[in-house]
Amino acid sequence: MRRVAITGVGAISALGRNAAEFAESLRQGRSGIGPIESADVSQVRFQNGAEVKGYTHQPYFDDRRADFLDRFAQFAVIAAREAAASAGIEWTPELRETAAIVTGSCVGGQSTEDIGFHEVYKMGHNRVHPLTIPKTMANAGASHMSMEFGITGPSFTISTACSSAGHAIGQAYWMVRSGMTDLALTGGSEAPFSFGILKAWEAMRVVSPDTCRPFSKDRRGMILGEGAAMFVLEPLEAARARGARIHAEIVGFGMSADACHITQPSSEGAARAMRAVLRDSALAPEQIGYINAHGTATPANDTTETAAIRAVFGPHAGRLAVSSTKSMHGHGLGAAAALECLATVLALRDGILPPTANFTGPDPECDLDVIPNQARCAQVEYAISNSFAFGGLNAVLALRRG
Amino acid sequence: MSDELIQRVLKAIATSKRIPLETVTIDSEFQQLGIDSMDAVEILFALENEFDISIPDDEVRSVRNVRQMCEGVAKLVAAKAGAGAKP
Numbered sequence: 001m002r003r004v005a006i007t008g009v010g011a012i013s014a015l016g017r018n019a020a021e022f023a024e025s026l027r028q029g030r031s032g033i034g035p036i037e038s039a040d041v042s043q044v045r046f047q048n049g050a051e052v053k054g055y056t057h058q059p060y061f062d063d064r065r066a067d068f069l070d071r072f073a074q075f076a077v078i079a080a081r082e083a084a085a086s087a088g089i090e091w092t093p094e095l096r097e098t099a100a101i102v103t104g105s106c107v108g109g110q111s112t113e114d115i116g117f118h119e120v121y122k123m124g125h126n127r128v129h130p131l132t133i134p135k136t137m138a139n140a141g142a143s144h145m146s147m148e149f150g151i152t153g154p155s156f157t158i159s160t161a162c163s164s165a166g167h168a169i170g171q172a173y174w175m176v177r178s179g180m181t182d183l184a185l186t187g188g189s190e191a192p193f194s195f196g197i198l199k200a201w202e203a204m205r206v207v208s209p210d211t212c213r214p215f216s217k218d219r220r221g222m223i224l225g226e227g228a229a230m231f232v233l234e235p236l237e238a239a240r241a242r243g244a245r246i247h248a249e250i251v252g253f254g255m256s257a258d259a260c261h262i263t264q265p266s267s268e269g270a271a272r273a274m275r276a277v278l279r280d281s282a283l284a285p286e287q288i289g290y291i292n293a294h295g296t297a298t299p300a301n302d303t304t305e306t307a308a309i310r311a312v313f314g315p316h317a318g319r320l321a322v323s324s325t326k327s328m329h330g331h332g333l334g335a336a337a338a339l340e341c342l343a344t345v346l347a348l349r350d351g352i353l354p355p356t357a358n359f360t361g362p363d364p365e366c367d368l369d370v371i372p373n374q375a376r377c378a379q380v381e382y383a384i385s386n387s388f389a390f391g392g393l394n395a396v397l398a399l400r401r402g
Numbered sequence: 403m404s405d406e407l408i409q410r411v412l413k414a415i416a417t418s419k420r421i422p423l424e425t426v427t428i429d430s431e432f433q434q435l436g437i438d439s440m441d442a443v444e445i446l447f448a449l450e451n452e453f454d455i456s457i458p459d460d461e462v463r464s465v466r467n468v469r470q471m472c473e474g475v476a477k478l479v480a481a482k483a484g485a486g487a488k489p
Contacts (some may be wrong), residue, residue: 045456205462209460263440343453
């Protein structure tokens with residue numbers, strides 16, 4: 001089995017248009033949550049989200065190309081361009097033919113679909129725009145990435161709700177580790193701010209009326225986010241041989257299914273995914289120094305996740321630093337695990353653990369060191385990033401300082 | 403709280419949860435009826451449609467039984483009638 005390095009990173013999110021801006025926001029504990037601007041929320045009970053502020057396609061795509069890409073696919077390509085550029089990949093015909101793309105997305109281009117269905121259902125028009133299908137499909141991000149770079153190897157998309165990008169990155173990691181491919185572009189992207197989707201989230205009553213306060217006593221739910229994060233994965237030896245910058249190593253991937261309830265989280269399922277990642281990476285619980293939590297700030301998730309961490313890590317749970325960066329970049333659904341993998345990579349690489357922002361006070365049922373409000377300087381060797389989806393499908397990544 | 407309102411709430415709960423109407427009473431606890439958080443959210447959706455009201459998230463956070471649910475609905479229905487009576 002080969003060791004796997006992350007040699008390229010890219011991101012676009014509420015925390016900025018690139019990975020450096022993302023890192024700076026996390027360092028400062030600055031939240032990207034604010035009033036939703038890209039959808040009309042006058043008839044929605046919640047008003048705040050974590051959007052890519054003032055986004056327009058013009059600096060990234062000419063108008064005709066943009067016609068073919070829903071916002072979520074645009075984000076995928078933008079983050080992938082940055083990741084590929086930062087990795088300094090030299091594209092050869094052989095590499096293009098064997099490189100892989102694995103992306104995650106939960107809702108895909110449903111915002112485009114929302115517009116089309118509004119036309120026929122509400123406006124009484126008799127036709128929907130012909131690009132509705134190709135813009136809506138959840139694999140559009142991966143497809144446009146393949147066209148962007150001329151990658152013709154194995155490329156696909158995984159949709160497991162809030163774990164989508166975690167499953168995608170884990171799969172890409174296993175593909176590079178096993179020798180199936182020598183380069184993978186992987187991550188997740190999402191753009192869920194459309195009226196219909198927001199109403200659906202409103203009906204679930206899990207969205208906070210103000211902001212996202214994970215593990216906080218007075219937490220009131222999640223805040224939706226959007227964006228993308230993408231990574232270039234290569235065999236560590238090859239990356240070293242070409243002198244590439246190693247941002248971090250991925251050292252394990254664990255999955256589980258709750259087999260319990262379609263929305264309620266299960267601490268047993270979460271614990272099994274964390275145990276699986278420790279097995280896959282051959283790490284002892286005591287070797288983990290930081291956990292980027294799923295930490296949605298719903299009443300149910302945070303207590304369940306705390307119980308799961310305590311079950312897996314035992315006494316070491318009290319020494320672990322745990323934070324939820326969803327407090328800053330929001331819940332990016334299918335992009336969440338990618339944004340959080342990036343936050344974990346940056347924590348290891350830069351020696352700065354990102355805080356749980358908007359924290360107002362401890363909840364006895366979430367009695368972990370959640371790095372409240374202030375980033376912390378700490379050299380950590382190993383970290384994990386948790387993703388627990390609606391539907392009970394869990395994905396956990398383990399990373400090592402590069 | 404009128405009997406009519408209570409009956410409509412009981413019926414909304416039974417229909418939504420797909421349990422016999424006679425199993426649901428004003429004194430039922432959600433736990434007894436096997437109503438979990440997602441079931442509760444579905445029942446709130448049914449009640450909003452049944453009474454043409456909007457039930458704020460904050461109003462439902464502490465609701466654990468049918469009586470509390472009926473009282474909450476009655477309050478919102480009264481508030482709606484009050485608002486409608488204004489010139």
